[in-house]
Amino acid sequence: MEYYPLPDVLNCALLASHVFLENGAETYRAEEGAERICKSFGAENAQIMALPTGAIATLSRKGEPSVTAFRRVTRRSFNLSAIDRANDACRKIESNEIKLAQAVEIFTELLNPSAAPRWHGLIGAAGSSGFFSLLFGGGCLDFAVATLCGLTVQAIAGVLKREDSFPFLVSLIGSMLIALSANLTAGIFPVANADAIIAGALMPLLPGLAMTNSIRDTMRGDLVSGVARAAEVVLVSASLAAGVGIVLGLKEFCERVL
């Protein structure tokens, strides 16, 4: 086996953890991936702890002082392709197909997903909102409104993400917008089904992935990550509900006054 200095191995392992955590993988995957990288590159003892907000690792080898480093993860989103490619890289490292320098290159590239096209998110949100509203009993009009809502909310989410604002702001503004347009549509066209529009357009915003990740982490014994992610889920669902609630409350108020 080739000899690699421990700090370089540590850097590569934490980079991999960072890629996994930033793109919405489970905590155990981030820990296990880093551990496999360390073992493959010759670190005899690797202690790694990954949290949703960062990863810390200590590596040691006989006759050498141990090294420790920490890496902070600030952005968190969902990119399954990146998880898949990072997972693939980990497997190739384990089977000695790629060297350390190449691995670092791959992970660094995955960390800067400049190539990810934005239209994917827009089309995805529009289409899923529309078809979910059909699934929840909507008609053609509901389909059109939900599609428009999904598109708009995703576009706003993209802008807000670039402005580096709080994540729950997207949920709050998004759900307010959805509830508002659904109720307006139902007010103007009596055939429209406001419930179907709201439920359909909310689907892409629901923290489904985060929720399952949270429970999975807790069940595997990553208690800190599990609770941290659960907090995120509660925050996002509460702001979604609050957004709808604000609009419904306003509507009630208007009806009483008018």
Added chain:
Amino acid sequence: MNWASLFVEFIYCTVATGFLALIFRAPYKTIPVSAVAGGFGWVVLSLLGGKLPAYLIATSVLAIFGEVSARLMKKPATLFTHVAVIPLVPGMGLYRTMLYLIDGHTQEGLAVGVETLLEIGMMAMAIGFTSIAFRRAVRKRPGNAR
């Protein structure tokens, strides 16, 4: 059970899940698989009546499907399971809870809210147990961690 409407729902749910996979930037190769799985999960849920055990069974079916296709396509199971499961997440329940609470029907709101939470819990249990069972069956974990 109305088979025609069930089939239409299957189509809707499959298409919607495919679009969802796009939002999560799933690799193109996995999108058709998880989309069909999503539609299938919805059908299973509807056939079983949509009560608590139905959520457990439907999600288990999806999770097993995800683990199997993960082994076949050599990709992490997350890619399949987590996308396919999202149509089952009771978003309508969360919304109805809020609707009742705003209208002042606290009793109904709490009832629907608790039911929704239990359904979410069932789904998470199913995913968690399936993934753990598969990992145990395939290989013992190396190393000293945990």
